[in-house]
Amino acid sequence: MPELPEVETVRRGLERHVAGRVIDAVEVLHPRAVRRHVAGPADFAAALRGRRVAAPLRRGKYLWLPADDDALLAHLGMSGQLVVGEPDRELSPHVRVRFTFRDRGPDLRFIDQRTFGHLLLSPGGARLPSVIAHIAPDPLEDAFDRVAFAARLRSRRSGIKRALLDQSLVSGVGNIYADEALWRARLHWARAADRLRGPDVNRLLDAVQEVFAEALGAGGTSFDRLYVNVNGESGYFDRALAVYGREGQPCPRCGTPVRRDPFMNRSAYSCPVCQPRPRNGRA
16 A cells, blocks of 8 residues: 555645646546545536646645645555546556546546545545544654654554554554664564653654655655556665565665564564564563
8 A cells, every 4th residue: 555655756746747727527437436425426526627726735645636625635545546647648447537627738547456545525625634634644744743642652552563553643654664664763563652762762753754755755665556656657665675575585784584474464574683572562
């Protein structure tokens, strides 16, 4: 699933290619793509026709295009893409929604092979859509409060990684970047959040922000063609991953083979030497 760096990369692309343009028509080619727009596909298309979209905004893994006082909200799910291009190019079978603009320039297509992503129009949501108001600010937002985050993290009776993946605590962190940040901070994913000291939390948060910045510079992480930016190009941060997906390969810091453990129906990757596992998860 695209995480914060991938979604922010898409947001920046939309800002360059779509912001300020007026929507001419909307074609909903698969109703599942707008399943959370309760009034249905026809209303979704009609409500957006003639709207001028402003510069896109983002919180965590969600992004939206303000349209007057409302918001065109997008969640990319597992395989969603927002891609711009010449309007007369071939329409792929995985295009779910197509937006054309009055200037007859490049169109915008929501492509979603697995159809887990979605679009919806959030009334009055130009500044922050109500449907995602419960999601915590992410570490790149001005609204992010390090002190409040530290206090809430240290109040959790769970492992650190589980806490990092809780979007009500901090948004935008997924499996890839949690493992990478924990490796950089030399913290094991199972270490108890409520046993962390202040310097541990600061080191972890610095690592999260650092890995996000580096991933953004590389255009995000692409393991396949399911994540691309608005120009259809893949990110290349996968070349810089230290532990994620590298089971049995040497840790870049100490050379010890990277370990993979089952975690919440997924996997957690760590270095057994740099990130020693706590006893009973309560160290």
